[in-house]
Amino acid sequence: MTIYLYAIATLLLLSILAGLIRVLRGPRPAERMMAAQLFGTAAVAILLILSRIMDSPALLDVAVVFALLAAVTLVAFVVLASRKVS
Amino acid sequence: MPDLITFISAALIAAGAVFFIAGTVGLLRFPDTYCRLHALTKADGLGLALIALGIALTASSFGEVFRIALIWFFVAVASATGGHLIATHARRVDRAEGKEGS
Amino acid sequence: MRKTAEQTAEQTPGHDAPRPVRATQMVLRDTPLPPGARWRRFAVKLVALALIWGVLTEFRLDALYFGVPAILLGAALVFVMPVAPGWRISPAGAVNFALWFAVQSVRGAVDVAQRAFSPAMPLRPGFRSYAPDLPGGAPRVMFLNTITLLPGTLSAEVAGDEVIVHMLDTRADLEADLGALEARIAALFGLNVKSRGST
Incomplete structure (x- = not known):
């Protein structure tokens, strides 16, 4: 099970990296915001899996903080970028 | 019985990973910002929900299950709201550049 | 048709034309409340936050050093934030x-x-x-x-x-x-x- 979970976590990490390609190719700020959102969601998923692999519930607390921060980050990102437009 | 739960948990986590990959594929392949947002919010959202469910099945205490549910809830609300904000921003940029998106 | 409606909303914020409305304004109308309403909401938030904190920390007493100020501050936000219309869930x-x-x-x-x-x-x-x-x-x-x-x-x-x-x-x-x-x-x-x- 542990090796299996490691494989899944690696897969998720690779999907974040592939998302980075979108950031590099998509020149608009909206694509960068999407990458931030992808990072947030995937990072939380990876933390959930790591908490099971390492059997450490403390990582769940890290995931809670991540989930909250990802939301705030995204809102700040959009608000700041919108100021430049209008 | 524990074996069965482990198996279901593993299957849910694998299904979650498939949706994450679908989200990334959509992000890379879809033609415009708005279509990519669909992929990101829906596929990744379900991916996380399935992984959270898989992890929660093997949790050792109620506190852990509650925390996992809370995490899922935060991310789900944040991702729907974030998708809306990004789309609104993209439309504003479209208008500023003189393109009408519809 | 929608296009024109949207453009008037964007460009001519006159008296008769629809004014540009942001999502926050549309959803957070500051409705007048009966005097006790804010305190009642404060109490509801207090109980809800305390419960969440309790479950998150597995009801450890030493966690209350951070918990009590955090819960009070969080619940006190009802006095600062605009008040959305009340709602209940069936x-x-x-x-x-x-x-x-x-x-x-x-x-x-x-x-x-x-x-x-x-x-x-x-x-x-x-x-x-x-x-x-x-x-x-x-x-x-x-x-x-x-x-x-x-x-x-x-x-x-x-x-x-x-x-x-x-x-x-x-x-x-x-x-x-x-x-x-x-x-x-x-x-x-x-x-x-x-x-x-x-x-």
């Missing part, structure tokens, strides 16, 4: 909504995954507008957020009293889908909103 509606929502979000994700993996990538994207009948506040926020998780729709912008929805396939029946969603949300909040068909 238990039966909530159960129905949760089940329906689970099915719909799976359908939405499967749909978008199929499109992403399909070599032909069947997309016919475009924007449509929809004017919801739901009242402002929590029901509308719920509506906007749920649109994004339904198959093929994404709430892209709020323009006046209309929602601009982005669709992966504009041939789908948006009115029917969102009308059904509105009815579900009305049931969730125990509201009596006229459905699309009856107006």
Whole structure:
């Protein structure tokens, strides 16, 4: 099970990296915001899996903080970028 | 019985990973910002929900299950709201550049 | 037609023309409250936050050093923030909504995954507008957020009293889908909103 979970976590990490390609190719700020959102969601998923692999519930607390921060980050990102437009 | 739960948990986590990959594929392949947002919010959202469910099945205490549910809830609300904000921003940029998106 | 409406909303904020409305303004109308209302909300928030804190820390007493100030500050936010109209949730509606929502979000994700993996990538994207009948506040926020998780729709912008929805396939029946969603949300909040068909 542990090796299996490691494989899944690696897969998720690779999907974040592939998302980075979108950031590099998509020149608009909206694509960068999407990458931030992808990072947030995937990072939380990876933390959930790591908490099971390492059997450490403390990582769940890290995931809670991540989930909250990802939301705030995204809102700040959009608000700041919108100021430049209008 | 524990074996069965482990198996279901593993299957849910694998299904979650498939949706994450679908989200990334959509992000890379879809033609415009708005279509990519669909992929990101829906596929990744379900991916996380399935992984959270898989992890929660093997949790050792109620506190852990509650925390996992809370995490899922935060991310789900944040991702729907974030998708809306990004789309609104993209439309504003479209208008500023003189393109009408519809 | 929607285009013109949107442009007037954007460019001529006169007296008669619809003023540009931001999502926050549309959903957070500062309604006058009876005097005790804020204190009652404060109490409700206090209890809810204390419970969440308790479960998160597994009711450890030493965690209260941080917990008590955090809970008080969090609940005190009701005195600073604009007050949204009150709402209540119907238990039966909530159960129905949760089940329906689970099915719909799976359908939405499967749909978008199929499109992403399909070599032909069947997309016919475009924007449509929809004017919801739901009242402002929590029901509308719920509506906007749920649109994004339904198959093929994404709430892209709020323009006046209309929602601009982005669709992966504009041939789908948006009115029917969102009308059904509105009815579900009305049931969730125990509201009596006229459905699309009856107006």
